Amino acid sequence: MAGVPASLSGRDVGSFAYLTVKDRIPQILTKVIDTLHRHKSEFFEKHGEEGVEAEKKAISLLSKLRNELQTDKPIIPLVEKFVDTDIWNQYLEYQQSLINESDGKSRWFYSPWLFVECYMYRRIHEAIIQSPPINYFDVFKESKEQNFYESQESIIALCTHLQQLITTIEDLDENQLKDEFFKLLQISLWGNKCDLSLSGGESRSQKTDVVNSLENLKPFILVNDVEHLWSLLRNCKKTREKASVISVYIVLDNSGFELVTDLILANFLLSSKLATEVHFYGKMIPWFVSDTTIHDFNWLIEQVKHANHKWMSKCGADWEDYIKMGKWVYHDHIFWTLPHEYCAMPQVAPDLYAELQKAHLILFKGDLNYRKLTGDRKWEFSVPFHQALNGFHPAPLCAIRTLKAETQVGLQPGQGEQLMASEPSWWTTGKYGIFQYDGPL
Numbered sequence: 068m069a070g071v072p073a074s075l076s077g078r079d080v081g082s083f084a085y086l087t088v089k090d091r092i093p094q095i096l097t098k099v100i101d102t103l104h105r106h107k108s109e110f111f112e113k114h115g116e117e118g119v120e121a122e123k124k125a126i127s128l129l130s131k132l133r134n135e136l137q138t139d140k141p142i143i144p145l146v147e148k149f150v151d152t153d154i155w156n157q158y159l160e161y162q163q164s165l166i167n168e169s170d171g172k173s174r175w176f177y178s179p180w181l182f183v184e185c186y187m188y189r190r191i192h193e194a195i196i197q198s199p200p201i202n203y204f205d206v207f208k209e210s211k212e213q214n215f216y217e218s219q220e221s222i223i224a225l226c227t228h229l230q231q232l233i234t235t236i237e238d239l240d241e242n243q244l245k246d247e248f249f250k251l252l253q254i255s256l257w258g259n260k261c262d263l264s265l266s267g268g269e270s271r272s273q274k275t276d277v278v279n280s281l282e283n284l285k286p287f288i289l290v291n292d293v294e295h296l297w298s299l300l301r302n303c304k305k306t307r308e309k310a311s312v313i314s315v316y317i318v319l320d321n322s323g324f325e326l327v328t329d330l331i332l333a334n335f336l337l338s339s340k341l342a343t344e345v346h347f348y349g350k351m352i353p354w355f356v357s358d359t360t361i362h363d364f365n366w367l368i369e370q371v372k373h374a375n376h377k378w379m380s381k382c383g384a385d386w387e388d389y390i391k392m393g394k395w396v397y398h399d400h401i402f403w404t405l406p407h408e409y410c411a412m413p414q415v416a417p418d419l420y421a422e423l424q425k426a427h428l429i430l431f432k433g434d435l436n437y438r439k440l441t442g443d444r445k446w447e448f449s450v451p452f453h454q455a456l457n458g459f460h461p462a463p464l465c466a467i468r469t470l471k472a473e474t475q476v477g478l479q480p481g482q483g484e485q486l487m488a489s490e491p492s493w494w495t496t497g498k499y500g501i502f503q504y505d506g507p508l
């Protein structure tokens with residue numbers, strides 16, 4: 068692609084991409100294999116000998132995958148028929164066509180990191196769907212659930228905070244409402260620290276009191292465009308006709324604690340009338356360990372509803388009502404688990420692009436969404452976000468991300484260089500975060 072920098076790649080020895088392909092991804096694969104092993108008796112109870120055979124088959128396919136990766140074998144086409152198989156295989160050919168060195172084959176360490184990392188999760192899915200009758204099995208379900216359970220205290224604190232806020236929301240003046248909006252946005256940002264793929268699938272639950280940590284975390288927000296979000300939604304609210312809709316779309320990231328923070332924010336948007344509808348976008352297949360699928364979304368709301376805590380269960384009951392009333396709508400689309408950068412959406416998934424164009428505001432949660440928004444490239448730190456989006460402008464949008472990959476745009480001159488000098492791992496640990504807006508000001 069002309070005019071854009073090179074992709075991050077495992078070929079840069081010592082880079083975060085390299086270490087991810089070399090260590091983190093195989094570690095995740097080993098954990099997946101172990102999970103299947105541990106469910107052997109469950110498969111036997113459910114499906115008899117056939118279940119055990121299927122478990123063996125899935126494990127052998129995954130072991131083969133791990134071997135391909137560790138010996139840097141060529142990336143091979145997908146074989147099992149699924150809704151996205153053809154698109155994936157076309158993309159594989161496209162990646163191959165870009166190569167003019169070595170033997171002209173895409174390889175794990177040689178090819179763009181975004182591509183091979185997505186491909187790995189898609190191959191895990193392939194191993195599962197090739198192994199009926201256990202082809203429904205979500206290999207990451209346990210860790211997602213564990214993250215939720217381990218974050219109980221923080222979740223109770225958040226639900227209590229929200230419910231108390233709602234009882235006085237009508238009495239708040241503009242500034243107070245804005246402050247509360249900013250607080251819940253920050254909670255949703257820091258909720259993104261809790262993904263499970265960065266930690267190789269190990270638990271990264273939320274144990275501290277987030278609401279009271281926000282002030283201390285403020286210095287770690289490197290780009291903070293929340294004022295634009297406020298102006299945008301407040302203007303929508305002021306100018307809207309009685310019957311008209313204000314819709315905020317949230318492109319979700321991780322289930323567990325992060326999803327709770329997103330739902331709390333979505334609840335506030337309705338209660339404050341800053342939005343009349345919230346649309347959520349999740350993943351169609353298990354993805355990057357902790358990403359939200361429809362099962363995770365429904366499961367989590369059910370858990371919150373049945374919690375043994377007054378305010379928590381109130382939240383769960385309200386959320387279920389929002390869904391029943393159509394004020395909250397969950398969608399999935401296969402595009403979110405393709406390897407394409409988002410600037411390709413109008414060509415690859417025009418229906419989804421047209422849908423997103425209806426939003427008043429789109430919030431993109433998490434690191435992977437940021438990588439796909441900006442193409443996972445070696446951009447200069449000071450390149451404007453608008454430019455890095457490379458033509459992807461369906462509606463006003465905001466990336467809400469803690470930094471877990473070596474790519475960041477839209478910084479002040481010298482800001483990135485300074486961080487680099489004082490703290491070389493600043494952009495890969497999740498310690499820093501951004502609210503980066505693109506749209507009319």
Ligand SMILES: O=P(O)(O)OC[C@H]1O[C@](O)(CO)[C@@H](O)[C@@H]1O
Nearest residue numbers: 087262264265433434435471472
């Ligand atoms: O859940 P998030 O915020 O998208 O983070 C996932 C991130 O974790 C990692 O997979 C770690 O490898 C990053 O590559 C990726 O961007």
Ligand SMILES: [Mn+2]
Nearest residue numbers: 262320321355
């Ligand atoms: Mn994720």
